[in-house]
Amino acid sequence: xxxxxxxxxxxxxxxxxxxxxxxxxxxxxxxxxxxxxxxxxxxxxxxxxxxxxxxxxxxxxxxxxxxxxxxxxxxxxxxxxxxxxxxxxxxxxxxxxxxxxxxxxxxxxxxxxxxxxxxxxxxxxxxxxxxxxxxxxxxxxxxxxxxxxxxxxxxxxxxxxxxxxxxxxxxxxxxxxxxxxxxxxxxxxxxxxxxxxxxxxxxxxxxxxxxxxxxxxxxxxxxxxxxxxxxxxxxxxxxxxxxxxxxxxxxxxxxxxxxxxxxxxxxxxxxxxxxxxxxxxxxxxxxxxxxxxxxxxxxxxxxxxxxxxxxxxxxxxxxxxxxxxxxxxxxxxxxxxxxxxxxxxxxxxxxxxxxx
Numbered sequence: 626x627x628x629x630x631x632x633x634x635x636x637x638x639x640x641x642x643x644x645x646x647x648x649x650x651x652x653x654x655x656x657x658x659x660x661x662x663x664x665x666x667x668x669x670x671x672x673x674x675x676x677x678x679x680x681x682x683x684x685x686x687x688x689x690x691x692x693x694x695x696x697x698x699x700x701x702x703x704x705x706x707x708x709x710x711x712x713x714x715x716x717x718x719x720x721x722x723x724x725x726x727x728x729x730x731x732x733x734x735x736x737x738x739x740x741x742x743x744x745x746x747x748x749x750x751x752x753x754x755x756x757x758x759x760x761x762x763x764x765x766x767x768x769x770x771x772x773x774x775x776x777x778x779x780x781x782x783x784x785x786x787x788x789x790x791x792x793x794x795x796x797x798x799x800x801x802x803x804x805x806x807x808x809x810x811x812x813x814x815x816x817x818x819x820x821x822x823x824x825x826x827x828x829x830x831x832x833x834x835x836x837x838x839x840x841x842x843x844x845x846x847x848x849x850x851x852x853x854x855x856x857x858x859x860x861x862x863x864x865x866x867x868x869x870x871x872x873x874x875x876x877x878x879x880x881x882x883x884x885x886x887x888x889x890x891x892x893x894x895x896x897x898x899x900x901x902x903x904x905x906x907x908x909x910x911x912x913x914x915x916x917x918x919x920x921x922x923x924x925x926x927x928x929x930x931x932x933x934x935x936x937x938x939x940x941x942x943x944x945x946x947x948x949x950x951x952x953x954x955x956x957x958x959x960x961x962x963x964x965x966x967x968x969x970x971x972x973x974x975x976x977x978x979x980x981x
Contacts, residue, residue, distance in 0.1 A: 683712055683713055684712070684713055684714070685710050685711070685712050686710070686711050686714075687708050687709070687710055687711070688708065688709060688711050688716070689706065689707070689708050690706070690707060690708070690709055690716075690720060690723075690783075690787050691704050691705070691706050691707075691783070691786050691787060692704060692705050692706075692707055692720070692723055692724060692727070692783055693778070693779045693782035693783045693786070693818060693821055694724075694728065694729070694730070694733035694734065694735075694779055694824070695733065695734045695772070695775030695776055695778060695779045696730070696732050696733055696734075696775075697732055697733070697734050697772055697775070697873065697896070697897055697898055697899065698732040698873060698877075698896065698897070699732070700771055700775065700867055700868055700870065701820075701822060702775070702778050702779070702782065702818065702820055702821040702822070703730075703733065703821060703822050703823070703824040704782070704786075704818070704821045704822070704823055704824065705729055705823070705824050706823075707723070707727075709723050715742075716787065716788070717742055717745035717756055717784060717788075718741070718742045718745075720783050720784065720787060721736065721741070721742050721780075724736045724779065724780065724783060725737070725738045726738065729824055729826075730824065730826075730829065731896050731912040731913070731914045732896050732912070734772060734775060734776050734779065734898060734899070735898075736762060736766075736776065736779075736780070737762050737765045737766050737953065739760075739762070739765045740758045740759050740760055740761075740762045740765065741758070741759050742756065742757065742758060742759070743757045743758065743759050743798075744756075744757045745757065747788065747790065751792070752790060752791070752792050753790075753792040753793070753794050753812070753813045754784060754785070754788055754790045754792065754793045754794070755794045755796065756780075756784060756793065756794070756795050756796070757795075757796040757797075757798070758795065758796065758797050758798075758802075759798070760797055760798065761797040761802075762776075762797075763797075763802075766899060766953070767898075767899040767900060767901040767908050767909075767910045767950070767953070768899050768901060769869075769870060769872070769899065769900055769901060770805055770868075770869065771868045771869070771870050772870075772899045772900075773804060773805060774804060774805055777795075777804045777814070778818075780793075780795065781793040781795070781814050781816050782816060782817075782818035782821065784816075785816030785818070786816075786818060790816065791815060791816045792811075792813040792814070792815065792816065793813060793814050793816055794812055794813040794814070795814070839867065839868045839869070840865055840866070840867050841865075841866055842863045842864065842865055842866070843863065843864060843866050843871070843874075844861065844862075844863050845861070845862065845863075845864050845871075845874075845875060845878070845941050846859050846860070846861050846937070846940045846941060847859065847860050847861075847862060847864075847875065847878045847879060847937055848879070848932075848933050848936040848937045848940070849879075849882055849883065849888050849889070849933060849979065850888065850889045850926075850929040850930070850932070850933050851887045851888055851889075852887050852888070852889055852926060852929075853887035854887070855925075855975060856975045856976065856977060857929075857932070857933070857936065857973055857975060857976040857977075858888075858976070858977060858978065858979035859936075859940075859976065859977075859978055859979060860883070860978070860979045862878070864877075864878050870900075871941065871942070872897055872900035872907075872909055872938060873897050873900075875937050875938060875941060876895060876896075876897050876934075878937075879891060879895065879933060879934065879937055880892060880893070880895055883979065883981065889926060889929060889930060889933065890918075891918060891930075892918070893914075894914045894915055894917045894918040895911065895914075895915055895918070896911065896912040896914055896915070897909065897910070897911060897912075898910040898911065898912050898952070898953075902942065902944075905944045905945075905946055906944070906946045906947075906948065906968075907938055907939070907942055907944055907946065907947050907948070908947075908948040908950065909934070909938060909947065909948070909949055909950070910950040910951070910952070910953055911949065911950065911951050911952075912951070912952065913951055913952050915951055916951065916958065918930070919958050919959060922959070927958050927959060927960050927961055928960075928961060931949055931956070931961070931969050932969065932970070932971060932973060934947070934949060934969070935947040935949070935968075935969035935970075935971045936971050936973070939971055945971060946968045947968060947969050947971070948966060948967065948968060948969070949963070949969055955967065
């Protein structure tokens, strides 16, 4: 009897152990356990991506490209072939930086460095290359009608040629840029660089006549300064004005001083980058080569060199407020420094007509 009771108790105890073991295996894992393995791997991949985008891990390659520039004196489009560095395959950004920072000729118009490229994308279905600038470069540059169109040609020709596309849309933020064309029904500019000429220092001649068909003669007054007798002279003459670029034509005549050895001479050191008339204020931006002729001048002739420009521009525009910049910044020479928006003083009494 006792033996049967013992066997019964042993069977119950053994069954209880088996049930307990099966129950523990069916319970879910504790919430305090580590994250699943795949989540850890994803976090590591994100870290690797950030590392690859750091400055130390940028990919830089070299590429032969063609850059187009607008000549502000001859009003022609030129191109040069050059090898540039491309960072992280961002070719549009690299091309833009070249057009901002590199110029083979002082007469060529550079894009302002106050804007940059925020994005660019080629629509495979329409063939339109969309280039988005951080803000309007027109608002940050002194552009006349001809130079604004010329700079646009420089940009779309450079982008179109190197990306092998014939449609380019330029945006300033979310706004489509239409340049001087008003509405842009197609939503893009057609790329056409057939008129561009290959540039070389050997073949470039600043005295070549313009090929533009929009040429008219205007009666203008040009001012000069005689260093020997400290007198400003003026001469009324008919000059050619190309594409309504009056400032450029006036400047050419200022460089073309009469045959008098005492007249202050500018020669080719005086080059106009851009000019803009805003109500009764004319702002003229000169290339940095203007400083070359001033290095040997004293304070008096330096001031006179500025007055010659201001007198000529102001008389022919019928205004009395002229601002002179050099490379987009207020004039700052050896003896004279101007503040933002400061006009050139054109009040002179020592002036007379020049008669040959």
